Amino acid sequence: MLLNLQFLGAAGTVSGSRYLLEADDVRVLVDCGLFQGSRALRERNWADMPVDPAEIDAAFITHAHLDHSGGLPRLVAQGFDGPVFATPPTADLVDNLLLDAAQIQEHEAEYANYRGFSKHRPARPLFTTADAKAAIRHLRALPFHQPFTLSPQLSAVFRRSGHLLGAGGVLFTLSGDLGTRRVMFSGDVGRSNSELHMPPDRLPAVDYLVCEGTYGDRKRPDIDVREALADIVNRSASRDGALIIPVFAAGRMQDMLWLLKQLEASRQIPSLPVFVDSPLGVECTGTYLRFARELKFGALGTVTGERVWPTHTDFCANIVDSKNVNLHHGACIILSSSGMATGGRVLFHLRKRLPDPRTTVLFVGHQAAGTRGRLLLDGAPEVKIHGRYIPVNAQVCELQGVSGHADRDELLQWIESADARPGEIFITHAEPEAGSALVDALRGRGYRARAARDGERVVLA
Ligand SMILES: [Zn+2]
Structure with a gap:
């Protein structure tokens, strides 16, 4: 042998x-x-x-x-x-x-x-x-x-x-x-x-x-993730602002959609417009739905999108949809990648909305040193995006406890x-x-x- x-x-x-x-x-x-x-x-x-x-x-x-x-x-x-x-x-x-x-x-x-x-x-x-x-x-x-x-x-x-x-x-x-x-x-x-x-x-x-x-x-701190997220969403909604969540398209994005759905269903948060602006995120969410029987709740029977993501979720399939998110005024939630704000469509949303004090940016995963995510969490007064310095007037926060590991x-x-x-x-x-x-x-x-x-x-x- x-x-x-x-x-x-x-x-x-x-x-x-x-x-x-x-x-x-x-x-x-x-x-x-x-x-x-x-x-x-x-x-x-x-x-x-x-x-x-x-x-x-x-x-x-x-x-x-x-x-x-x-x-x-x-x-x-x-x-x-x-x-x-x-x-x-x-x-x-x-x-x-x-x-x-x-x-x-x-x-x-x-x-x-x-x-x-x-x-x-x-x-x-x-x-x-x-x-x-x-x-x-x-x-x-x-x-x-x-x-x-x-x-x-x-x-x-x-x-x-x-x-x-x-x-x-x-x-x-x-x-x-x-x-x-x-x-x-x-x-x-x-x-x-x-x-x-x-x-x-x-x-x-x-x-x-x-x-x-x-x-x-x-050892991860023991926090009630649902309660912490509900608090962040509600504070953002009360300012009538956008809540931007930079997330990785496979795994973390679906975790967040599911959590938001649970909070909406139990009326811990209002039913807000949710934009999923990541072509890969849209694809991967489709895979999650197709293989829902492999998820924790999958044994519950037929799984449809309405049971998995918030009621008013818009999946942005193309650039036109993505640009329309920019035109949205009032409280909303934007899920977009990349998770550390190093690239991807989330940069367009940050560029537009970071100067607005009503905006909240929420990070839900580890932010490596040197990334925009880390800079923002460390309180940078401005960040460079697409060659321009953008002032940061938004609230920046993080949610611990949503981890795949x-x-x-x-x-x-x-x-x-x-x-x-x-x-x-x-x-x-x-x-x-x-x-x-x-x-x-x-x-x-x-x-x-x-x-x-x-x-x-x-x-x-
Ligand atoms: Zn992995």
């Missing part, structure tokens, strides 16, 4: 999830994500992988976020020719996200060439729409809890991990002369009490666990939910401090755990 594991990304950092599992004569890639963040990390997206993509037999994508799926077009362009397994909702979301990312990169490359400011001449997109379409053709839908036989010795199955519609960890079972070995990849682990997404399945008994540790050093205690609870302790745990998808804090917490509880090292190859059997 041969069983090797290699960390090709997301080791000591939170992006670029890529793990290679070699089980006898089968080579499987688990996740194929983009590196995001610093320039040095982003440059890695252009580097060749240490393994020839043509030698990989299959890939598994734990969920659609680009730091787990965005490397697929390049993998396929470089010769990978196997199936890419994903749960049906993940396959649908990957389709949306890859095409959107390809278009953004094509536009950026075109713009850089036009302005002549790229250090690559000519500037090229990391992948094109044609590359994305080629990758999408490799997707194979594999529902949760349905084992797939990769070889007479090796099988794989997706188990729910919460976090995002369709998100799942992958459990591999290899049998051979040494008996049976089970290796589990957690994917991103969601919260057990998410309003919208299913809780993660219990961790099965495994020999090896590759576990994310994004919030391995943090388990915090430290929830990760520990999930690991402790297994009938038997994992033989060894490798922590990935964490900044070094978060990773080592989680390793310490696990060791303190008697687990064998360590942080994954970038590029390292571990012999498991």
Whole structure:
């Protein structure tokens, strides 16, 4: 029996999830994500992988976020020719996200060439729409809890991990002369009490666990999210202003629509016009509705849009719809991406409405250093948008507690939910401090755990 594991990304950092599992004569890639963040990390997206993509037999994508799926077009362009397994909702979301990312990169490359400011001449997109379409053709839908036989010795199955519609960890079972070995990849682990997404399945008994540790050093404050959001919406409405919520189009946007619907239904907030101004957000919300049975309330019966989003929701499909939002006077809610206000249509709304003291800007996710979101939260008196300095007279606030990620205690609870302790745990998808804090917490509880090292190859059997 041969069983090797290699960390090709997301080791000591939170992006670029890529793990290679070699089980006898089968080579499987688990996740194929983009590196995001610093320039040095982003440059890695252009580097060749240490393994020839043509030698990989299959890939598994734990969920659609680009730091787990965005490397697929390049993998396929470089010769990978196997199936890419994903749960049906993940396959649908990957389709949306890859095409959107390809278009953004094509536009950026075109713009850089036009302005002549790229250090690559000519500037090229990391992948094109044609590359994305080629990758999408490799997707194979594999529902949760349905084992797939990769070889007479090796099988794989997706188990729910919460976090995002369709998100799942992958459990591999290899049998051979040494008996049976089970290796589990957690994917991103969601919260057990998410309003919208299913809780993660219990961790099965495994020999090896590759576990994310994004919030391995943090415990989230216990706040009543509904009450806090109702308060913000009501204050904004009483000023007759717009409430702008910059959100990521897959996951967070649907979380917010669902929360607003609940508040409206229980009359904690008035029924306000809601604008969803993000083409990708509109696509992804459609996917959420199509796969509503995979959501927490899905078992309740037929799910229609009216039950999922606020009564007066307008989906802006094109630029004309988007511009019409600008003409709206009076209280309203605008959901638009990007989530950190680094790009996208939300910039047009901020540009127009930040100078107006009636406006409220609400951030619902982590705002990285250097982003406009961070500047605004830190109280910047003006921000630069599209080359112009815009004065900030709007109220800026944040809502904590709407997160797709388990915090430290929830990760520990999930690991402790297994009938038997994992033989060894490798922590990935964490900044070094978060990773080592989680390793310490696990060791303190008697687990064998360590942080994954970038590029390292571990012999498991
Ligand atoms: Zn994710």
